[in-house]
Amino acid sequence: MKAIVQDRFGPPESLRAADVDLPEPGPGQVRVRVRAAAVNPYDWHMLRGDPYAARLTPGVGLTRPKSRVAGIDAAGLVDAVGAEVRGLRPGDEVLGFCPGSFAEYALTTPERLVPKPEGLTFEQAAAVPVGAVTALRGIRTVGRVRAGQRVLVNGAGGGVGTFAVQTAAALDAEVTGVCSTGSADLVRSLGAAHVVDHTREDFTEGSRRYDVILDNVGNHPPARLRRVLTPTGTLVANGGGSPGHVFGAMGAMLRVMALNAFVRQQLRVILPAVPAGPVHEDLLAVIAFIGSGQLAPVVDRTYALSDAAEAVRHVERGHARGKTVITVP
Numbered sequence: 001m002k003a004i005v006q007d008r009f010g011p012p013e014s015l016r017a018a019d020v021d022l023p024e025p026g027p028g029q030v031r032v033r034v035r036a037a038a039v040n041p042y043d044w045h046m047l048r049g050d051p052y053a054a055r056l057t058p059g060v061g062l063t064r065p066k067s068r069v070a071g072i073d074a075a076g077l078v079d080a081v082g083a084e085v086r087g088l089r090p091g092d093e094v095l096g097f098c099p100g101s102f103a104e105y106a107l108t109t110p111e112r113l114v115p116k117p118e119g120l121t122f123e124q125a126a127a128v129p130v131g132a133v134t135a136l137r138g139i140r141t142v143g144r145v146r147a148g149q150r151v152l153v154n155g156a157g158g159g160v161g162t163f164a165v166q167t168a169a170a171l172d173a174e175v176t177g178v179c180s181t182g183s184a185d186l187v188r189s190l191g192a193a194h195v196v197d198h199t200r201e202d203f204t205e206g207s208r209r210y211d212v213i214l215d216n217v218g219n220h221p222p223a224r225l226r227r228v229l230t231p232t233g234t235l236v237a238n239g240g241g242s243p244g245h246v247f248g249a250m251g252a253m254l255r256v257m258a259l260n261a262f263v264r265q266q267l268r269v270i271l272p273a274v275p276a277g278p279v280h281e282d283l284l285a286v287i288a289f290i291g292s293g294q295l296a297p298v299v300d301r302t303y304a305l306s307d308a309a310e311a312v313r314h315v316e317r318g319h320a321r322g323k324t325v326i327t328v329p
């Protein structure tokens with residue numbers, strides 16, 4: 001089968017197309033015929049082995065990538081199931097977490113898949129897993145957003161942000177989205193009552209206070225963010241960072257967790273949904289929001305599988321609007 005492989009740590013140019021063996025599902029595994037795969041910052045982190053400290057964690061690899069085929073988000077059709085798999089049959093349309101999704105076929109487990117909502121194309125469906133589950137966790141699980149609360153989403157125009165704005169709006173919060181000029185109309189259309197253009201204004205200097213801040217960018221120190229939180233507000237830190245760091249966003253998130261012990265406000269981080277960890281309940285919640293019309297993926301750009309390196313490069317630049325998706329013929 002055709003796949004995009006990464007033989008060494010490096011920039012997006014290290015990705016190349018190759019013919020690799022068709023993966024065989026084990027007894028508890030499902031093989032998915034991938035029709036579309038979304039790109040996440042996770043992909044360039046894994047490709048570069050960045051931040052360097054992350055290479056010490058399981059699944060990344062110390063000197064070379066542990067996973068040869070790139071990608072994690074996928075939508076497609078169930079192609080084959082292992083002997084112990086129940087409830088999924090070849091031909092079922094699914095979306096979910098499929099390590100190695102930049103390929104014609106990828107293996108996963110049943111609890112990392114859910115049925116593809118009927119109204120979504122495969123490209124839209126592939127955009128859902130990491131972005132929507134992270135947004136759900138940031139807004140509902142960790143941020144505990146309630147109706148009427150003031151919620152600020154920093155990085156509102158990106159892959160997580162576009163889902164987070166909609167999720168907070170669906171919970172009847174008053175949402176402020178922080179994005180660049182070009183994404184302002186999009187963010188408003190997703191349910192933000194207010195938009196702050198970060199190219200013209202610094203929200204940490206404003207007079208408005210927020211009950212919950214979901215920070216997808218990491219461009220302000222916690223002290224600045226706490227300034228615009230209510231006295232009992234919650235800061236949810238979710239990554240950020242650019243290539244070439246020892247600790248990167250990991251360091252910033254550890255600092256947030258450490259600081260939490262000393263302040264009245266709640267300073268939290270989002271537990272990653274990848275590479276492992278339970279995701280089924282969150283995926284079901286997300287497709288329920290989609291089914292009720294409260295959540296819709298925003299796909300800004302699509303690339304052919306052979307252009308996967310360009311797609312990853314686009315996301316790595318840090319200014320993606322909505323999700324970037326690779327189509328798999």
Ligand SMILES: NC(=O)c1ccc[n+]([C@@H]2O[C@H](COP(=O)([O-])OP(=O)(O)OC[C@H]3O[C@@H](n4cnc5c(N)ncnc54)[C@H](OP(=O)(O)O)[C@@H]3O)[C@@H](O)[C@H]2O)c1
Pocket residue numbers: 040041042130131134154155156157158159160161178179180181183198216217219238239240241249270271272273274315318319320321322
């Ligand atoms: N904890 C987890 O499990 C988890 C899961 C997924 C993602 N993440 C992390 O969350 C972060 C966001 O992910 P993503 O998928 O949303 O990334 P993304 O799609 O690349 O979006 C990033 C967004 O940040 C915006 N941005 C850049 N500079 C900004 C600034 N100064 N102020 C406000 N917005 C700014 C960009 O938009 P503009 O063009 O408008 O500037 C872009 O839309 C990444 O660091 C990622 O690694 C963590």
